[in-house]
Amino acid sequence: MKILFLGPPAAGKGTQAQLLHKQVKAPLIVMGDILREAISQKLEVGIQAEAYMKKGLLVPDEVVIKIVLNRLEEEDCKKYGFLLDGFPRTLEQAKALESVDFDKVLYYHINDEVAIARIAGRRTCEKCSAIYHLQNKLPKQAGICDLCQGKLIQRNDDSEHVMKTRLIAYHEKTKPLLDYYQEKGLIVKINAMSSVEEIFKETLFAVGLARK
Numbered sequence: 001m002k003i004l005f006l007g008p009p010a011a012g013k014g015t016q017a018q019l020l021h022k023q024v025k026a027p028l029i030v031m032g033d034i035l036r037e038a039i040s041q042k043l044e045v046g047i048q049a050e051a052y053m054k055k056g057l058l059v060p061d062e063v064v065i066k067i068v069l070n071r072l073e074e075e076d077c078k079k080y081g082f083l084l085d086g087f088p089r090t091l092e093q094a095k096a097l098e099s100v101d102f103d104k105v106l107y108y109h110i111n112d113e114v115a116i117a118r119i120a121g122r123r124t125c126e127k128c129s130a131i132y133h134l135q136n137k138l139p140k141q142a143g144i145c146d147l148c149q150g151k152l153i154q155r156n157d158d159s160e161h162v163m164k165t166r167l168i169a170y171h172e173k174t175k176p177l178l179d180y181y182q183e184k185g186l187i188v189k190i191n192a193m194s195s196v197e198e199i200f201k202e203t204l205f206a207v208g209l210a211r212k
């Protein structure tokens, strides 16, 4: 199974990718998490990426393309395929995956107002990256991850100001990928403004794991 998760920031790509990952063997590869991990480990690539991420700008193509191509070479991807969340985000990145046979590209669409409202309430586990929300998905114990008991934090790029820059980057650089993958017949559009459960039904249907 080779699936791409595409859509604006806060569309719920990560939420849906984590849910699907529980049902399939394909590894979940999340570009934002890889970069945040590199930052916390003070790796060279993390130092390069941090300056861009803090401002809500895309990390340069050459940095992220190298990371993804290396990751896709690993045994688990060769054996089971992959769920790829947050890559590609530019035409250059998409072209780097030109030779990969994707099954589907899931495009989650929401409008900018909903995205901005959603992002303010997001909390993320600093240990396992599980995603919560102060109104929509509360942990059992405030501030603590249900899955690993890690601390829930607010990402430093989740401010309204940085979110606006992330949305601009999305509209300028990532949205054109919709046409790119539509021409290849791979896009499945999913309305991401309904409930997580409704959207997950659509997701399962889109990847052939459920019937309508």
Ligand code: AP5
Binding pocket: 007, 008, 009, 010, 011, 012, 013, 014, 015, 016, 031, 032, 033, 035, 052, 053, 054, 056, 057, 058, 059, 060, 064, 085, 086, 087, 088, 089, 093, 118, 119, 121, 122, 123, 131, 132, 133, 134, 136, 137, 157, 166, 192, 193, 194, 195, 196, 199
């Ligand atoms: P990244 O971490 O990928 O952030 P993003 O794309 O902006 O996506 P988000 O993680 O914000 O949102 P999401 O769609 O996963 O939504 P979520 O499920 O969390 O990237 C961060 C940065 O890294 C970029 O800005 C860039 O600098 C860099 N980067 C990453 N990849 C790159 C690349 N390829 N090239 C260059 N730079 C790159 O949901 C959001 C919230 O809403 C949560 O609280 C969730 O609980 C809630 N929620 C989810 N679904 C629903 C629903 N249906 N109803 C109500 N609430 C919901």
